[in-house]
Amino acid sequence: MTAEPLERAPDRHKRLPGPVPFPDPRHPLLRTARDSDLPELRRLDEEVFQEVAYPAFLLRQLFDMYAEHFLVLDDGEGRLCGYVLAATTALSHDSWILGLCVTEDSRRHGLGRELMVEILARLRRSGIEQVRLTVEPANRAAILLYRSLGFRPEQPDGGLRRDYFGPGQDRRVMRLGLSRSL
Ligand SMILES: CC(C)(COP(=O)(O)OP(=O)(O)OC[C@H]1O[C@@H](n2cnc3c(N)ncnc32)[C@H](O)[C@@H]1OP(=O)(O)O)[C@@H](O)C(=O)NCCC(=O)NCCS
Structure with missing residues (x-):
């Protein structure tokens, strides 16, 4: 595993559930990740991404590098139910x-969108001009979310990159330009 863009996705997204009532009436708090979140972040990453979860050492180092753009959803009782992480390059504004x-039980309530909208706002404020990501070509939920936020496949080949993460691990690269005026 390297510190490359590691957008992962478990197979479970192939079953796409419809909207369901949110089990907890309290809305989770969206905040910047803290050092003390790391054990819970690790648990959450393993719960969602399973065998492709970040190894503990890499999660730690990603946090050390990118804490400013590491956001979590905190349920107020010590559990995290979502996160988004963006890596930035200062010189190329990428x-x-x-x-x-x-988490599966919190999906379809706008939380993924909330995480993305907030991280994009923060990236824009940090002077970032271009955001890219990779997504498994069959991950319809994520692709629809990204498209609705303005991401488009990065050409050529409709963004499709064969064997991007190794043999048989194709990914689609999507890109969004951030306007400074927004
Ligand atoms: C992708 C993911 C973060 C979306 O989180 P979420 O909180 O359920 O998403 P939201 O409720 O904010 O939905 C935002 C949009 O995404 C799309 N979407 C999300 N889930 C969907 C689903 N099951 N079916 C179809 N569209 C879906 C819709 O466009 C939706 O907008 P709408 O509600 O106006 O229709 C979540 O499904 C997840 O964690 N999946 C597993 C991990 C993963 O695949 N991460 C992305 C790796 S690239």
């Missing part, structure tokens, strides 16, 4: 979304 997830 950014990659390296992780986005919401």
Whole structure:
């Protein structure tokens, strides 16, 4: 595993559930990740991404590098139910979304969108001009979310990159330009 853009996705997204009532009436708090979140972040990443979860050492180092653009959804009782992580390059004003997830029981309530809208706003304020991400071609939920936020496939080949993460691990690269005026 390397510190490349590691947008992962488990197979479970192939079953796409419809909207369901949110089990907890309280809305989780969206805030910047803290050092003390790391064990819970690790648990959350493993719960959602399973065998492709970040190893603990990499999650730690991603946090050290990109804490400013590491956002979590906190249920107020010590549990995290989502996160988004963006890596930035200061000189080229580029950014990659390296992780986005919401726990299965909290999906379809606008939380994934909330995480993305907030991270994009922060990236824009940081002077980032271009955001890219990779997504598994069959991950319809994520692709629809990204498209609705303005991301488009990065050409050529409709963004499709064969064997991007190794043999048989194709990914689609999507891109969004951030306007400074928004
Ligand atoms: C992708 C993910 C973060 C979306 O989170 P979410 O909180 O359920 O998303 P939201 O409720 O904010 O939905 C935002 C939009 O995404 C799309 N979407 C999300 N889930 C969908 C689904 N099951 N079916 C179809 N569209 C879906 C819709 O366009 C939706 O907008 P709408 O509600 O106006 O129709 C979540 O499904 C997840 O964590 N999946 C597993 C991890 C993963 O695949 N991460 C992305 C890796 S690239």
